[in-house]
Amino acid sequence: MKNIKMSDTVVIIPTYNEIQNIEAIIRTTFDQEKQFDILVVDDNSPDGTSAKVEYLQNEFKDRRFLEKREGKNGLGTAYIHGFKWALQKGYEYIIEMDADFSHNPEDLIRLYNACANEGADVSVGSRYSVGVNVVNWPMHRVLLSYFASKYVRLITGIPVHDTTAGYVSRSRKVLETIKLDKI
Numbered sequence: 001m002k003n004i005k006m007s008d009t010v011v012i013i014p015t016y017n018e019i020q021n022i023e024a025i026i027r028t029t030f031d032q033e034k035q036f037d038i039l040v041v042d043d044n045s046p047d048g049t050s051a052k053v054e055y056l057q058n059e060f061k062d063r064r065f066l067e068k069r070e071g072k073n074g075l076g077t078a079y080i081h082g083f084k085w086a087l088q089k090g091y092e093y094i095i096e097m098d099a100d101f102s103h104n105p106e107d108l109i110r111l112y113n114a115c116a117n118e119g120a121d122v123s124v125g126s127r128y129s130v131g132v133n134v135v136n137w138p139m140h141r142v143l144l145s146y147f148a149s150k151y152v153r154l155i156t157g158i159p160v161h162d163t164t165a166g167y168v169s170r171s172r173k174v175l176e177t178i179k180l181d182k183i
Contacts, residue, residue: 006062007037009093009112010086014078015040018099019047026056026064028105029097036095036108039065039085041078075166080180087175092116095169103167111169121174125167 011029015022022040029036038060042050053066067085069078079096086094093115097103107125114123153159 006089007035008091008116009034009095010037010039010065010082010089010091011095011097011108012039012041012079012082012086013097013099014043014075014082015045015049015053015099016043016072017045017047018049019045019052021099021101022049022052023056025097025099025101025105026053026060029108030060030063032105032108034109034112035063036112037063037065037091039067039082040099041067041069041082041085043069043072043074043078076183080183083175083180087172092172093169094172094175096166098166107167111167115169115171121171123169125169 013022013025018025026038026040029038040050040053042053044050050066050068053064056064057066065085067081069081082096083094093112095108095111097105097108103125111123111125114120
C-alpha cells in the first residue's frame with residue numbers, strides 16, 4: 001500500500017447546506033497539480049453535506065478531513081476552528097475557500113506559490129482586480145460584495161481590491177501571531 005505523505009497545505013472549506021457543491025469542489029481541489037489536503041468544517045448541515053464528505057473518506061483517505069460542529073455557528077468561527085485545527089496538525093500554509101465555486105480551485109496554486117515560493121505572508125485571491133469574476137451568485141450578492149469592497153477600500157485606503165474575499169492563503173507564522181481565541 002502506498003504511503004501517503006501529508007501535504008504542507010490544507011484548504012479549509014466551511015459548509016452549511018452545500019450538498020450540491022461539496023463533492024465537486026473536493027474532487028476539483030484534489031485534481032490540482034499540487035497536493036492539497038482539505039478540511040471541511042460543517043455547521044450541522046441539515047441537507048447531508050457532512051454525510052457526503054464522510055462518504056468520500058475511503059476514496060481520499062488521509063487527505064480529506066471533516067470537523068462537524070453542533071448548530072450553525074457562522075463562517076468566521078468555522079475559519080477560526082479550521083485555523084486552530086491546521087496549526088495543531090502542523091500545516092505550513094492554510095488556505096480558506098468557499099464551497100460554492102465562487103473561488104476557482106485552479107487558483108489555489110497561485111495563492112500557495114505567493115506564500116511558499118515568493119515570500120508573502122498572506123495572499124488574497126480577488127474577484128475584482130480585473131473586472132468582476134464571480135460565478136453562481138445572484139446579482140444582489142455580487143453588487144453587495146463589490147460595493148462593500150469599494151467602500152472599505154475608499155475609507156481605509158488599503159490597496160486590496162476584494163476586501164470581502166474569502167479566498168486567502170496564510171503562512172503558519174501569520175496565524176501563530178494572532179490570538180484566535182480573542183477574535
